[in-house]
Amino acid sequence: MKWISLIPVVGVGVLLLFAAQDFPEWGDPQSPASQSPVASHFINNTGVDTEVPNMVTAVLADYRGFDTMFETVVVFIAGIAVLAILKGSGGRRRGTRRAYEVEAEPDIIVTHTVRLMVPVIQIFAFYVLAHGHVSPGGGFQGGVVMGASFILVALAWDLDHALVRMSLPRCMAIAAAGIIIYAGIGFLSMFLGGEFLDYAELEKVLPVSREMARYHAMLGVEIGVGFTVTSIMFALYANLSTEGRLKGGL
């Protein structure tokens, strides 16, 4: 069976290598992608249009902000779908405990170290989120670090410890709030007269110029993204490690 499956794989490989002869060289500054007017517009005009130094964040949150909204929706879908698939199905516990599950006490060194580290990690997560305008970072990255801090709490103690701080209904509510923030900024711009996600229209309610309105709206949008990613990361961990039961786990 494994040798038969090599045939389509090798076929695809030959096809891809056939195409590789036409590619531009590695790092060619004259390649069509690098010379394209759209990319040049992004590099030249990001500072002028949005006053954000990080071009990637500007393209992500402003020029192609609609894609990012659907990316956030994809994360939300993953959380809901995992809940939908695993909810109520792991109820029956055959016997007491399976062979690979052991009872473990939280270790004192680990708990004390984690107790010191988690606040620092969370502040770092806020920094990554907010500083995404100026350095590499942004909503997704900051959200993941924040979610990881909750997972660290769940690993060092047990899952109930983390669930007390971030229960699953609260996770879902925060995730929905993140999308509401993102779409809400879009709706606000639409009601103020522009298209959906046209942040410049927000200057009519905020006391800043059009460009700074984009700057601030981008930050708002990234905060929304961060909310959703944080809560869904933790919800995914909680559901996957306990097969939906939310008892026991890693």
Add this chain to the structure above:
Amino acid sequence: MDNAIAWILLFPLIGSIACALLGMVNRKLCYPISVLSMVAATWASVETLFQAVASPTAEVSYIFGGWVLDLFPRGVGIEFRADLLGALIALVVVGVGLIVSMYAKLPVEKETPRKEALYYPLFLLQITGLAGIALTGDAFNLYVLIEVAALTGYGLIAIGSNRAAAATFNYLILGTIGASLYLLGVGYVYIKTGTLNMVGIQEVIATNGLHDSPTMQVAFVLIGLGILIKMAFFPFHAWLPNAYSSAPTTTSCLLAPLVTKVMIYVMIRMVLTVFGVEFSFESTLWSEFMPWLVVIAIVCAAVMALAQREIKKMLAYLIVAEVGYMVGGVWIYNYYGFIGSIFHIISDACMTLCLFLATGIILRACKTTHFDGLRGLFSKMPLTMIGFFVGGFSIIGLPPTCGFFSKWYLITGGMVAERWEYMVVLMFSTMIMVVLFFRLIERIHLAVSESGEDLGKGHGDLGLTKEQTTFEEAPLSMLIPLLLAASIVMIIGIYNQEVVDQIELFLAPFNLPKGTGH
């Protein structure tokens, strides 16, 4: 309202977030919220269609973020372009979504109890994804929306039984291969053209003369392969029968009419708008051998449908055969073939919807969809069976249902393009479908079981209890959507000339051959 095209997606999005939040509080709120948001989205979609018809360039263009600049009339950001084809398909998607959301109340309560707050958000987000695929004008945004539709689809199917979870895993692996191949193809296009806007790509191909570039040819193959896997074209169809027959009722009513058809729309969009007619038909070899692959696909799918003893699996194989029709309609490179293909997308969505809605009602009433369990249904649920057989006759292609007209155009296209293999296989599969549906009528009326036993005492006695033959029609919330769908099938058939006029308006600038192409 200029923002109508954005509202088509935004209403279901708001609805799904509202369902997710309010559903945690009270489960009963989800159903009214979903129906309301679908009504609003249907209104926005009708509005967009009227705007597209009324506009001088026959399209509505909406740039998100307002990034219209003088140098870039097509915008620097993401564009939503609702030309006539896109607006029609979006209306079909949202309309089917509205009917299924009206239908969804009882099946969702019964088959996935206590999970409504998770089901309805996935449902509404699926419709958002599919409507977005129909409207977008940016190649990478299309990938993101395909993934939205796919992920919600996996969730909607696997929320049912364990069998559904196993089928979904297979679907996930194949679907991810398909979507990733599409992404790789878009990457190849980007590395050669430098833009992601669909119309922009065609302009760059034309100005830079990339017709013979091996990269673009391979990109076309990769995108085509990815889309073919996602639309369940034989032999990549392996995921479809298991996934759709083990899914919960409402899920199969939503996914079966829409997902594969929207992927065919994507193929038409890639062929006509992104790569252009010259590139797709003259620079590549696809139009030579695709009709033969289509012949094999339709024959195998129809024969496998004949072998089934259960309605849902039979309908799933019928979907694979219908996909074969539409792919063939595109690749015979003919004006009438394209009209037939596009009209078949619309009519197939409606008739598949009809069939699956009726199957759901039958499953609920008889607890089985096996052919043996259907005896006596004509006296028990006559209206449901009328709905079912309107869909069935449309698949066969009897006038005045819409299936007749779409088959008419497809056969005309095959004849005019002198692709006799396609025409013959269309007629052959029509015969098989006649056998399928009339066999079903026979089973319901006659007293012979599938394994050949005689039932009853002869003379039409089916050996049924009084309860099984008294009139007990389906509940209204399931019956009215079915009758609506059946009437839409008839209405589209009767008023087909209006729809075909719009399709012809859309196809006019492409200058497809009306006589022999090859």
Add this chain to the structure above:
Amino acid sequence: MFEDGAIINELLIERLNYIIYVVLLLIGLHAMISKQNLIKKLIGMSIFQTAIILFYVSIAVKDNATIPIYKTEHDPHGDAAKAAVLDLNRSGEETKAFYAPVMLKPEETQQYSNPLPHVLMLTAIVVGVATLGLALALCLRIQQGYGTVEEDELLVKIERSDARYSQSPLAKAKNRRRTQSRNTRKPRTSVKSTKSIGKSAKPLESRDSTKTKKTTSKSNLSQPKKKPASTSRKPRSSSSKVEGSKPTTPKAPAKKASEKTRAPKKKGAE
């Protein structure tokens, strides 16, 4: 052999990165198709998506270019952007900002790599993570339901359950009767088969008066197929068995109603 323009040079050296990505992609694709363990398939899926991400990021590279974040001299909020007239910015508005960033010149554009593929891949990575999470949840559900995550064992179990599920209802009813008759087979004391059938069928008349004649005649018809002892026991025992076992299921009332329709139907099939 390694000079410019030769195939080896073009393929291997100048475009080596693309070859590596293709190899990674094929490894991932092969794992997805041919491995039997579901988790290994998912690892293959991850590798496959990573190869595509690496390909896109390599499109963005430019020689001698830095990351797409403005350097200090182009920073829109840096010193160089303070306009000569402090109060005007691009919109031509009065002072709400003190900076007037300037568009870059074309030669300065060369200093930055292309930001667009990075943005696209941020999205693709997130989508890949979401798909992986969903797939792992599916594996958990399969493990709970079927007890295995190996594809070959899974196929065997699924085929068995499919064959059971998609049986015709008549065959199901027949199998149920057969197992029940096996369960309730009492010692063959009263083998007065044919005559007692009519009497044993009489308690059914109270339940369904219209069908009794049919039931007796049918049990006579199908008698050669079944053993006499079991036929005489079956009408009473199977119906009582049916009634007795149903209340244990939670959907008892609904089941009872369908059972009533099913029991005479069974007689009809007999």
